Amino acid sequence: MRFSISTAYLPSEQLVEIAKAADALGYDSLAMPDHVVDLETLETPYPYTPDGKRRWGFEAQWPDPWVMAGALATVTTRLRFFTSVYIPAMRNPFQVAKSVGTAAVISNNRVALGVGIGWQREEFALLEQDFRTRGKRTDEGLALMKKLWEPGWTEFEGQFYNVPRMVMEPTPTAPIPIYVGGLSEIAFARAARHDGWVGDMYKTDEAIGWAERLAEVRRDAGVPEDKPFAVCVALTDAFMPEHFARAEEGGVTDCMTMPWAYYFGMEATLEQKLEGMTRFAETVIDPLNA
Numbered sequence: 192m193r194f195s196i197s198t199a200y201l202p203s204e205q206l207v208e209i210a211k212a213a214d215a216l217g218y219d220s221l222a223m224p225d226h227v228v229d230l231e232t233l234e235t236p237y238p239y240t241p242d243g244k245r246r247w248g249f250e251a252q253w254p255d256p257w258v259m260a261g262a263l264a265t266v267t268t269r270l271r272f273f274t275s276v277y278i279p280a281m282r283n284p285f286q287v288a289k290s291v292g293t294a295a296v297i298s299n300n301r302v303a304l305g306v307g308i309g310w311q312r313e314e315f316a317l318l319e320q321d322f323r324t325r326g327k328r329t330d331e332g333l334a335l336m337k338k339l340w341e342p343g344w345t346e347f348e349g350q351f352y353n354v355p356r357m358v359m360e361p362t363p364t365a366p367i368p369i370y371v372g373g374l375s376e377i378a379f380a381r382a383a384r385h386d387g388w389v390g391d392m393y394k395t396d397e398a399i400g401w402a403e404r405l406a407e408v409r410r411d412a413g414v415p416e417d418k419p420f421a422v423c424v425a426l427t428d429a430f431m432p433e434h435f436a437r438a439e440e441g442g443v444t445d446c447m448t449m450p451w452a453y454y455f456g457m458e459a460t461l462e463q464k465l466e467g468m469t470r471f472a473e474t475v476i477d478p479l480n481a
Contacts, residue, residue, distance in 0.1 A: 192439040192479055193219035196468070197275065197425065197447045198259075200251040205461045210263040212465050213270055216472040217480070220271035221263065222305075222389075222423070222447045223256035225278060227314060235312045239391055257290040257302075264298035273303035275389050275423070275447060276372040280325040281309055281318050284332035284352060288339040288359060295340075295363035303368040305389045305423070306333070308378075324351070330381065333369060340367060370421055374401075376408075383409045387421030387444075395438050398424045402442030421445050432478045450475075 196213050198206060198221055210221060229249055236243025260272035272294070279287045295302045308325045309315060315322040331349045338345045339359045347354035371382035372389040382388040388405055390398065402422045409420065423445035429435050430453055435446060451459040451467030459467060 192435050192443070193445045194471075194476055195220040195222040195273070195275075195423070195445055195447045197222045197224070197449055199224045199275075199449075200247050203252050203254045203259075205464070206254070206259060206263060207266055208461060209464060209468070210267050210270060212468050214267035216468055217476050218270065218468070218472070219445065220273055220303075221260075222273060222275040223259060224253070224275050225256055226253040226311075227281070227318065229253070230311075230313050230317075233311065233313055235310060238310050255290075257294045260294040260302050261297045264294070264301060269301075271301045271303065272298065273368075273370060273389075273423075274305040276305040276307040276370070278309040279304075279306055279332050279336075280328045281315055281320050284328075284335050285339070285359075287332070288336040291336070291367060292340050292359065292363055293361065295365075295367050296361045300363055300365040300367075303370055303386070303421075304336075305370040305372060305387075307372040307389075326377065327351070333385070337366075368421070370423065379405055379408045380412070383412045383414055386419065387423060390422070390424040392425040392427050394428045395426055395434065395441070395443075398422075398426060398438060398443050399441030406442060423447060430475075432475050435475065435479060 196209060196218055213221065229251065237245045240246060256274050256277060263272065291302065291304050306329060308329050312322045315325065328351050331351050335347050335349065335352050335354065338347050340363055342362045344356050344358055345354060346356050368386040370387035370389045371378060371385055382405060390401060405422060421444050422442055424443055425447040426438060429438060450471030451464040454467045454470060455463040
């Protein structure tokens, strides 16, 4: 089981110290969420709460994940970075490819692109991107980005994006893993075509159920069983090593966590966050690794 520190809603000024501690304590990665803006009024309901209200307040910070990954890569040596999740269809795919590829180069291939198709119609409108075609544009945009991350000349012709002969440098020296979020069968099929799946907050049994369904989709699609595939979730009822071990046996590979919440709550100070990360590493990560 790999453990990721979720940076959701954290003050930006704390991220350097949190990343350095995660790097030293044996955490695998930082999981970085994404929004460009937080609109005061929305007609689109938030899809991950029963009442459709957002989980965060307007004081929550949303630093650009690729600027953050590039910066934090310079103060860490082994820590990975992935988005949980980024909305490529809300942007121009050439700019996304440039940002992600540059972060991969700076970090020496320590980034993964976690994507979703997006839920907030108003944010798409603000960024002048079509909400209705976001699924098809996500698929085509990912195919285009993979081409742009390869060295040498690129040509691409699609329904939405046509690329004359060009180069985009610098290019990563290893493939960038792509993880896909979402609970629909379309999302599962999209994830099966790539390298992993990013979920939300679940009880362990529910997370294992999603891992089993993803394994079925991959088998039906003819994906080789030995091809690595990440299943990334936050577990709401796991706190002991044996709890996480059971999730791992059920197919969960990565757990996103804010370990200070176990000991100090969500309003922990930076010092308490660092202490909580240390305690969790000593009582959960180290025993599991042993």
